[in-house]
Amino acid sequence: MVTVRAPGKVILYGEHAVVYGEPALAMAINKYVYVTARARSDGKININARDLRLAGISVTISENGDIIARTDYGAVISALSYVKRAVELAMGYVDKKVGIDLEIRSEMPVGAGLGTSAAVAVATIYAYIKELGYDIDKRELARLAWQVEKDVQGSASPTDTTMATFGGIMFVKPEGNNAVMEPVRPGTNVPLIIGYVPRVSTTKDLVAMVRRKYETMRDVIEPIIRSIGLITRKGREALERGDLELMGVLMNINHGLLDALGVSTRQLNEMVYAARNAGALGSKLTGAGGGGCMIALSDKVEVEKAIELTGGSVLKAVLDINGVVVVSND
Ligand SMILES: Nc1ncnc2c1ncn2[C@@H]1O[C@H](COP(=O)(O)OP(=O)(O)OP(=O)(O)O)[C@@H](O)[C@H]1O
Numbered sequence: 379m380v381t382v383r384a385p386g387k388v389i390l391y392g393e394h395a396v397v398y399g400e401p402a403l404a405m406a407i408n409k410y411v412y413v414t415a416r417a418r419s420d421g422k423i424n425i426n427a428r429d430l431r432l433a434g435i436s437v438t439i440s441e442n443g444d445i446i447a448r449t450d451y452g453a454v455i456s457a458l459s460y461v462k463r464a465v466e467l468a469m470g471y472v473d474k475k476v477g478i479d480l481e482i483r484s485e486m487p488v489g490a491g492l493g494t495s496a497a498v499a500v501a502t503i504y505a506y507i508k509e510l511g512y513d514i515d516k517r518e519l520a521r522l523a524w525q526v527e528k529d530v531q532g533s534a535s536p537t538d539t540t541m542a543t544f545g546g547i548m549f550v551k552p553e554g555n556n557a558v559m560e561p562v563r564p565g566t567n568v569p570l571i572i573g574y575v576p577r578v579s580t581t582k583d584l585v586a587m588v589r590r591k592y593e594t595m596r597d598v599i600e601p602i603i604r605s606i607g608l609i610t611r612k613g614r615e616a617l618e619r620g621d622l623e624l625m626g627v628l629m630n631i632n633h634g635l636l637d638a639l640g641v642s643t644r645q646l647n648e649m650v651y652a653a654r655n656a657g658a659l660g661s662k663l664t665g666a667g668g669g670g671c672m673i674a675l676s677d678k679v680e681v682e683k684a685i686e687l688t689g690g691s692v693l694k695a696v697l698d699i700n701g702v703v704v705v706s707n708d
Pocket residue numbers: 411427428429430456457458459460461482483484487488489490491492493494495496498538579580581582664665666667
């Protein structure tokens with residue numbers, strides 16, 4: 379039985395633009411998805427996803443007290459789509475269809491912009507392969523996990539799966555089916571506060587919504603995408619120089635452009651502006667948006683309190699430098 383863990387991430391600059399070939403600058407965080415895999419003697423795939431919550435239960439209780447519970451089958455299948463596809467690609471990699479018991483636990487809010495889908499994909503593939511006694515090159519692992527996200531979402535960049543695989547701070551730029559992945563060394567410590575509100579949209583839906591705008595108003599949307607790419611490049615230079623002031627200004631501009639794309643929400647904007655008003659150098663939504671997480675460039679308690687006063691929660695996290703690792707193998 380093998381247990382692996384893969385980190386979540388925050389995107390400092392570049393979300394959504396990276397889907398169109400621009401770069402993203404992302405940082406892995408010390409919040410993890412854990413996957414435990416145990417091979418089965420039959421070909422079944424048994425998934426115990428302990429942190430998934432499905433809204434709505436319908437139950438019929440007959441006259442003699444029998445209980446018949448029904449769930450939204452489609453919602454269950456959709457919720458397990460990343461795990462299922464990850465197992466399929468892992469089976470293809472080892473060229474065997476060995477049954478597996480999977481238990482999945484998450485330290486992060488699911489679907490909140492912290493890359494849980496990518497961490498699940500990376501950890502599930504890695505756990506399956508290691509449980510069967512094989513190994514895999516990390517770049518190949520990141521490529522397979524990226525394929526999971528593309529297959530499930532219809533469109534995805536390599537950002538989140540790169541971070542879950544390698545950890546650290548990375549400048550990621552897709553180039554066709556390959557990805558430029560450049561570790562970035564910060565010129566100073568990067569103080570980040572993560573604020574969170576529940577999200578109802580999925581990354582799949584948010585990416586699709588931007589795609590529709592891109593295809594129907596390309597002359598309007600394209601300059602926004604290219605400008606976010608410029609911000610990411612400048613943000614990388616500022617990070618390497620340790621210029622937190624400039625990083626903050628660039629975060630604010632990036633957030634405004636994401637708001638223009640339609641992926642922010644009132645609650646995200648309230649947390650973002652509350653953080654700035656409380657003294658954060660900059661703040662922006664992180665991940666796909668539609669609710670979920672924002673980041674503030676600050677270590678001030680006043681900023682945490684300001685975020686909480688808007689109704690958001692504060693998530694404490696620091697840099698993860700390891701990426702996916704085997705936690706136990708027995
Ligand atoms: N613990 C888990 N167990 C099983 N599946 C999970 C788990 N956590 C996330 N997932 C899968 O990932 C989906 C959420 O992925 P989604 O891309 O929408 O959000 P995210 O990855 O957390 O945020 P972002 O992509 O913006 O960084 C869930 O609906 C579920 O399908």
